[in-house]
Amino acid sequence: MTTSTSPSLSPSLGRSPVPETCGVPRFEPLRVRGGRQRLRRALRRRRRAPAAILAMSAAALAVAGGGEVSADPPTRPAVKEQRRPVAVRLVSAPVRIADAATVRLLRPGDRVDVIAAPNSPMGGAGAARVVATGARVAEVPRTGETRSDGGALIVLSVPRSTATALAGAGVTSQLAVTLC
Numbered sequence: 001m002t003t004s005t006s007p008s009l010s011p012s013l014g015r016s017p018v019p020e021t022c023g024v025p026r027f028e029p030l031r032v033r034g035g036r037q038r039l040r041r042a043l044r045r046r047r048r049a050p051a052a053i054l055a056m057s058a059a060a061l062a063v064a065g066g067g068e069v070s071a072d073p074p075t076r077p078a079v080k081e082q083r084r085p086v087a088v089r090l091v092s093a094p095v096r097i098a099d100a101a102t103v104r105l106l107r108p109g110d111r112v113d114v115i116a117a118p119n120s121p122m123g124g125a126g127a128a129r130v131v132a133t134g135a136r137v138a139e140v141p142r143t144g145e146t147r148s149d150g151g152a153l154i155v156l157s158v159p160r161s162t163a164t165a166l167a168g169a170g171v172t173s174q175l176a177v178t179l180c
Helices: 035-064 160-172
Strands: 090-097 111-118 129-139 152-159 173-179
Touching: 090 129, 090 160, 090 173, 111 160, 129 160, 152 160, 160 173
Parallel strands: none
Antiparallel strands: 090 152, 111 129, 111 173, 129 152
16 A cells, blocks of 8 residues: 655655744733823814814804894794695485486586576576585486486585585476586
8 A cells, every 4th residue: 555645745855734833922912001092082182173163153043043042942933723624525416407418418527516597487586596516426327317307317426515405406496517
């Protein structure tokens, strides 16, 4: 059994795979006097310049603002309360419109004004009045769903008070719509 050694590890060349150990002299750790204090002093010196600039800026602002200086944050002037509009709950109001041809022009989502004309054969019993403004059309009749007298029923989304006025006007007057 023969073992081969690499030429770099052979003792004949004078090289050894591991360097020889050498002694390191023992010494005490170095202690620098005032090292931490010197660092703190340097930091303090660097803080002085920004602090002086801030103080001068505050003084300039105080003079420009009327000379009042206060440690408290400035109070906000009393702002009038802005009331949000109260959400109005909408109801569905069925309304009989006298002219079915006008109703065929309407589509769901349209906005209409509802006008009540007095239901009198003479026409002079009272003036026409607007019962609802900007009412949203919710439903319209399908083709052929009209009354024999030519009227048609539509459904409007309106506030409850307007629905009451529409119901009352529908009993005493003929109703018409105009597109908004």
